[in-house]
Amino acid sequence: MNLTLGLISSMAHQNEFQTGLAGGEVTLNCTGILPDSKLPRDTVISWVYHDTLLWRMEKSNKYWKKPTFITGRADIKMQYKQLRVWNLKLSDAGIYTCEYGPQKVRTSLHILKLTISSDGHFLQNEVPELILMQNSSSPLPDLSITLFDSNNNRVTPELQNKSRQKYVVNLKKLEAMDSGTWVCQVHSDSPLINQNISFAVKVLGFQNPDLERKYATVDSTVIFSWRLNSQIIKWKEGFTGQLNWKQQESASTHELLDFNVTAQGQLHETKKSSNFLFEIPERKPESTIEVKLPKVHFNHSGQYQCQLEYQGRHVQSKIELVVMKVSANPVGPLSRGANMTLTCQVSGPLTPNAYLRWERVNGTEMDSKNSKQHEVKLEVNISAAGLWSCHLIEDSNIKISFHYHVEEAPVWINYVIIGTSVGGSLLALVLGCLCIISGISWQRRRQRAKRMAQARQYLLENKTCQCQHWLKK
Secondary structure, three states, X not given: OHHHHHHHHHHHEEXXXXXEEOOOOEEEOOOOOOOHHHOOOOOEEEEEEOOEEEEEEEOOEEEEOOOHHHOOOEEEEOOOOEEEEOOOOHHHOEEEEEEEOOEEEEEEEEEEEEEEHHHHEEEOOOOOEEEEEEEOOOOOOOOEEEEEOOOOOEEOOEEEEEOOOEXXXXXXXXXXXXXXXXXXXXXXXXXXXXXEEEEEEEEEOEOOOOEEEEEEEOOOOEEEEEEEOOOOOOOOOOEEEEEEEEOOOOOOOEXXXXXXXXXXXXXXXXXXXXXXXXXXXXXXXOOEEEEEEOOOOHHHOEEEEEEEEEOOEEEEEEEEEEEEEEEEEOOOOXXXXXXXXXXXXXXXXXXXXXXXXXXXXXXXXXXXXEOOOOOOEEEEEEOOOEEEEEEEEEXXXXXXXXXXXXXEOOHHHHHHHHXXXXXXXXXXXXXXHHHHHHHHHHHHHHHHHHHHXXXXXXXXXXXXXXXXXXXXX
16 A cells, blocks of 8 residues: 555655756756646646645636746746746756646756856957856756867866856867857766857957068068958947057057947047158958058158057057168279179068078079178179079078179270270379479479578688688788
């Protein structure tokens, strides 16, 4: 008799387990209930949350009672008397009981809540924080967390804080390509939980690398371009930015332009610098910040930095401009037998695997010269005319070249130079002879004057002697 009663009691009570996500919805089953047409008259069906009556129906009468904890967030699917609850909250976790006649179906609802910092909107190089919380009327299980990024690559998070109720993890440093749908896989052995939670990540940034290097020669044209990914990831928030330039790392910064992008994706640019000669191209791709230097000067070198700002946070991308110039001493055609010094110089320090190289086009190995490591200036003494090229070589690749054509002086110029040289020599010889003749003549005049002075002195002395002799007489 007791065994039979125990069997009936076991059949009358069923225990089920269900997992729900905060913000989502669940449908709780009243397992085993018959359709309305097969239910006996005066059958009573009810849903109870712990000890609170949620809903009750009799075969001949029904009413719906809405408790405060799910006001406006629950209803009944009448065919099988299922309880549907939407916009779930952590506090909705607990035991839900469906009762009809002697039957009771108890469902333990376990709620998981996943939140991501900054509402899933990040700038490039930021590290998101992920918080997973759980609530249940039963003891909370130990959860394992596995993450997959938008490219379905497994990501190992850095666990910052852990309790049975709250898990705080840091993701990796984000790149622009990480935008998309991520998946958080939550697992527990007891109770058995296998839940995939999807969440959106939007990473605003550049499609350029963080640091890019451009090369240009003096008087050439260069265009700087930063491609934003706001249109690709359908970024619906407004943000601002600016473009700055500084010649050296320690130098002061000059603002070239600022811009703002509206929530509708419209770009507005304002030119700030009036001293710096640059242009904003009228035609360019969408979501692109672009400036043009129509004629590069040597002092235009340095770092051009485009910076985005969103809610007080910043991200930037830099383009470093390296400028090359070439000069000759003396300037002009190269005469036969003469020498000329060509100088090649770049504006910034070179990487350890980069160097300068002078060479004569169609020349021999003797007509080439390489710089030493870290040298930014290379001189070469030449005696042969032709096309000379200075190359900046990095990792065996030519990054930039400056071609300088050394003209050979015409033959008549050589004759003029020879004639001038010979004429100059003859002139020098004539002047030398004149100087010698003039010197000899001057010396002779000096000697003659000396002799005349001596003669006058002699005559004066003789006359004095004759006067004294006469007086004695």
